[in-house]
Amino acid sequence: MSPRKRRPSKHTRPVSDRPLMGGHQVRESRVDGEWMVRRVSGSAAGKSYRCPGCDQQILPATPHVVVWPENPSLLAAIGGGQSLDERRHWHSACWQRRR
Numbered sequence: 001m002s003p004r005k006r007r008p009s010k011h012t013r014p015v016s017d018r019p020l021m022g023g024h025q026v027r028e029s030r031v032d033g034e035w036m037v038r039r040v041s042g043s044a045a046g047k048s049y050r051c052p053g054c055d056q057q058i059l060p061a062t063p064h065v066v067v068w069p070e071n072p073s074l075l076a077a078i079g080g081g082q083s084l085d086e087r088r089h090w091h092s093a094c095w096q097r098r099r
Helices: 074-079 092-097
Strands: 026-030 033-040 064-069 088-090
Touching (some): 064 092, 088 092
């Protein structure tokens, strides 16, 4: 029996090979364009992030949203990526206050 090959970490794969996200997301309009928004439950939030709305940490196990532009930047489009570098984790309330 041959040893099983491990799949490389998503963090070491090229951006174009990484999925943006699974799960359910919705499109929301803001003054600066259309955004895709995915809600993250507290049980699915395993890391801390810095919210761009309030510049405070989103601690692990805190429900929040992940947001990325519906239309990726030209750089991401040329590279074949899915705007992975453009996604941001926001506190839900901070995202709602942003118009």
